[in-house]
Amino acid sequence: MNSANIKFVFFGTGDFGAKVLEKLIERDYAPTMVVTAPDRPKGRKLELTPPPVKNKIKNLEYGIKSKIKIIQPEKLIDLPLGGGTAKRFDLLIVADYGKIIPRSILDIPKFGTLNAHPSLLPKFRGPSPIQSFILSGEKKTGATIMLMDEEIDHGPILAKQELEFSIFNGQFSKPNAQQLEEKLAELSGQILADVIPKWINGEIHAQEQDHGKATFSKKIKKEDGQVDPEKDDPELIYKKFLAFQPWPGIYYFMEKNNKKIRVIITDMELSANGEMIIKKIKPEGKKEMSYQDFLQ
Secondary structure, eight states: OOOGGGOOOEEESHHHHHHHHHHHEEEEOSSSEEEOOOOEETTTTTTTEEEEHHHHHHHOOOOHHTEOOOOOOOOSOOOOOSSGGGGSSSEESSSSOOOOOOOHHHHHHHHHHHEEEETTTTTTTTOOOHHHHHHHHHHEEEEEEEOOOOSTTTOEEEEEEEGEEEEEEEEEEEOOOOHHHHHHHHHHHHHHHHHHHHHTTTTTBBBBGGGGOOOOOOOOGGGGGGGOOTTSSSHHHHHHHHHHHHHHHHHEHHHHHHEEEEEEEEEEEEEETSOOOEEEEEESSSSSSHHHHHOO
16 A cells, blocks of 8 residues: 555644654655644733644645644544544554543554654653653663554554664764754654555564563653752753753742842753853843853
């Protein structure tokens, strides 16, 4: 079965999902339907903003985007995939959707539901695999394509591939989470495009994960970005700086002019001997400035 004859629904919402979708379309795998989150109020003016996946589709050539139906359900119970409609789809593909998809939907298409996950499963299951990888200090990560079941990142693996860190041009080989997410999304899209025809044609088989080796990531909260430059280990602060880009960033509180203020660290380095070098900060209510200017 060639790419033009494969009918699938893509579930995705965020930047990772948008990049995966872009790579699939570059390889001539365009979905018949995209399921994404509803538009949400954002920013100080609370303007209604579409999710990145929807924006990605809007920017496609008309000949492609005109064939893609966009669905933005508040609840998946409202999804029009049941009954005879389901027979039109060979696959569901999930990348960064952000909601739990029930088994009743996962099992609809003939060839099941594939998921792109930015870690080498069974490591770093859960909502923050990229941040957790950076914080762990481990040296290897990559992308995994799995057949989804009702448990989180638990299903059998169809393919996985390690990321080559040489793509970051040797810059300390320490990318931040945003940079790493983009590269893992590109890799995920490429692997998916290779896997889809092989899976449908019966050329590859799903391999059960080694569940005894599973590790788990947690949902990142705003307060996770708080650090204490006076007490915390410099290496840990630097790991958090890399892991929490672009959100929530890292910050600390200090007394200045008899007032407690929140200071965001916007640029820093770790020297060869492990010394923390803060280069730029953004004090609460002020513009970004050099750390030296702030101290004066």
